[in-house]
Structures are given as structure tokens and as C-alpha cells.
Amino acid sequence: xxxxxxxxxxxxxxxxxxxxxxxxxxxxxxxxxxxxxxxxxxxxxxxxxxxxxxxxxxxxxxxxxxxxxxxxxxxxxxxxxxxxxxxxxxxxxxxxxxxxxxxxxxxxxxxxxxxxxxxxxxxxxxxxxxxxxxxxxxxxxxxxxx
Numbered sequence: 001x002x003x004x005x006x007x008x009x010x011x012x013x014x015x016x017x018x019x020x021x022x023x024x025x026x027x028x029x030x031x032x033x034x035x036x037x038x039x040x041x042x043x044x045x046x047x048x049x050x051x052x053x054x055x056x057x058x059x060x061x062x063x064x065x066x067x068x069x070x071x072x073x074x075x076x077x078x079x080x081x082x083x084x085x086x087x088x089x090x091x092x093x094x095x096x097x098x099x100x101x102x103x104x105x106x107x108x109x110x111x112x113x114x115x116x117x118x119x120x121x122x123x124x125x126x127x128x129x130x131x132x133x134x135x136x137x138x139x140x141x142x143x144x145x146x
Contacts (some may be wrong), residue, residue, distance in 0.1 A: 004112075005070045005071070005072060005111055005112070006035065006068075006070055007035045007038065007039075008070065008111040008112060009068050009069070009070025009071075009108040009111045009116075010031070010033060010035045010036070010054055010055075010068045010070070011035075011039060012070075012108050012111060012116045012118075013054070013055065013066065013068040013106050013108055013118075014026065014031050014036075014039075014055065016106075016108075016118055017055060017057075017066070017106075021057070021059060025057055025058075025059055026055070026057055028040040028042075028043045028046070029043070029046045030055055030056055030057040031043065031046070031054065031055050032046055032047060032048045032051050032053070032054065032055065032056055033047065033049065033054040033055075033068075034047050034049055035054075049083075050083050051065075051083065051087065052065070052067070052083040052084050052085075052086055052087025052088070053065035053066055053067045053084065053087060053103065054066060054067055054068045055068065055106075061100060062099075062100055062101065062102060063100065063101045063102070064101075064102050064104065065087060065091070065101065065102065065103045065104070066104050066105075066106050067080070067084050067088075067103070067104070067105050067106070068105075068106050068108060069105055069106070069107050069108070070107075070108045070109075070111045071107070071108070071109045071110075071111065072109075072110070072111060072112055073109060073110065074109045074110065074117065075109065078105070078107065080124075085125070087103060088103045088123050088124065088125045088126075089125045091103045091123060091125075091126075092123050092125040092126040092127065093125075102123065103123040103125075103126075104120055104121060104122060104123065105120075105121040105122075105123075105124070106118065106119075106120055106121075107119040107120075107121060
């Protein structure tokens with residue numbers, strides 16, 4: 001069920017972005033998650049699960065990285081994976097980089113209905129927007145030396 005919700009959310013997000021920016025800007029090549037290869041079998045060479053976002057595109061000299069978070073209902077919570085946290089932090093940390101690259105969360109609620117709800121959220125790790133988010137817990141990969 002989780003896969004169905006995730007795939008449906010990304011399909012809705014891809015179509016929503018195409019309507020918003022046009023199919024010349026938002027192409028299958030911009031959709032870099034593994035779900036894209038299921039929707040577009042020729043897209044396998046563009047898949048990059050370690051990128052830290054699901055859709056990435058350039059507009060007016062700025063690269064927009066969109067992480068899609070999907071839900072069956074309306075909600076204000078979601079989980080970010082390690083690569084997503086890393087990518088969002090990298091962009092937020094470098095002021096110059098923020099001028100030419102941005103990270104957003106596209107929350108898609110009611111994904112299994114004919115009328116999903118879209119909420120575009122700013123980077124939760126950007127100091128300018130941290131008062132809008134409560135980051136409860138973060139995943140951590142721990143290694144040690146024997």
C-alpha cells in the first residue's frame with residue numbers, strides 16, 4: 001500500500017508540475033526517482049535514488065529539487081530519508097548555492113482520490129523557514145572503529 005501511495009503521489013506531482021511549468025520544462029528526464037521508470041520505461045537511465053529528491057528541473061537559471069511526500073488523507077507530517085535530509089541541508093547551508101538551487105517538499109494529500117491536494121513547502125533546513133517546521137527526529141547512520 002505504501003508503494004501505491006508513493007507512486008500515485010509522484011504521478012500527481014509530475015502532472016501538476018507539467019501543468020504549472022509546461023511539458024517543455026518538466027519532462028520525464030526530470031523525474032529521477034525509481035517510480036519514474038515504472039511510468040516511463042525509457043526513463044531508467046535518469047533514475048538516481050541517491051539524489052535526495054524525486055523531481056529536479058531548471059528554470060530561469062535556478063535548479064529546483066522537489067521531494068514528493070504523499071498521503072491518503074490530509075496531514076502535516078512526513079518522513080525525510082537520509083539522502084533527502086543531506087540534500088536539503090547542503091542547499092540550505094550554502095547561501096550562494098541557495099541563489100541558484102532550491103529544495104522544496106511537495107506534499108500531495110488525498111492521493112488515491114480524483115482530486116488530490118497539493119501543498120508546496122520550503123526547505124525545512126533553510127534558516128529562513130525553520131520556524132515553520134518541527135523536526136522531531138532524524139535518521140542517523142552510525143559507524144564505528146573496531
